[in-house]
Amino acid sequence: MIKIEYPPYNFKIKAEKGKELIFDGARKRWVSLTPEEWVRQNFIQYLLQEIQYPASLIAIEKEIQLGELRKRCDIILYKKAIPWMIIECKEMNVPLTEKTVGQILHYHQAMPVPYLCLTNGNHVFIFEKTENSFREIKTFPV
Template identity: 30%
Template sequence: MSYPALNLPPAQLKLSKENEQFFVWCIVRRKKLLLTPEEWVRQHVIHYLIHYKNTPIERVNSEHLLKINGQNRRCDVVVTDSFGNAKLIIECKAPEINLDEKVFLQTSNYIQKSKASFFWMTNGMNHVIVECSKPDVYLEELPEL
């Protein structure tokens, strides 16, 4: 197993190997997950939020379910406020995936449906963080979360 170092602080991930497959323990979902390149990024993001940005773990949701046009969609990571409202939607991609307009459009429905204040797209190497003050009209890229 060899995944690249990411442009995020190091995370103390609990990795295991079973039947030639690697797994990672998700501290939010409290279970082992198959370690894929996207999961590598997602787990680093989760650890960053909790350990470096002091986000309470109970406000971090992984694979958060949203209903959009009658279909179930899952947001990679959602950070909520104390009332359970989405404040930050995070879309994680594998390190080799470019963060382009296609990726943004794929997940723009998450922003509109959740009415989140912020959106963060990351492949672990590059990050695009935007404030969604008026999602239909204006997005401002922020220098850091």
């Protein structure tokens, strides 16, 4: 598990029709401020400010095909225009269990990448693809 410190950021938040919205700078639009979205927005700022990952190589809620189902990956990082890492965000009170790991492994079947990341804001697990399995790593790959 990796413990990360989220950088301070002045999020744009507004209320509209009884709902809280947050401005997603990556998607350039207002989105519903759910507990999961709060984790996603903070993690994006971590990627941009701390890791210095280029915004142009980050996709938010990218749709993928899982058999007959269409699902959305929370965050996909690209390297040289090729998917490099899938990041699954859960709200802060959702424990990261085998079930949540299973979800991101399903995404990996549809979009094989070298790295998988799972976070609930408090905890971050990163897994690196080996020959025929995954191993947990203790630092964010650069």
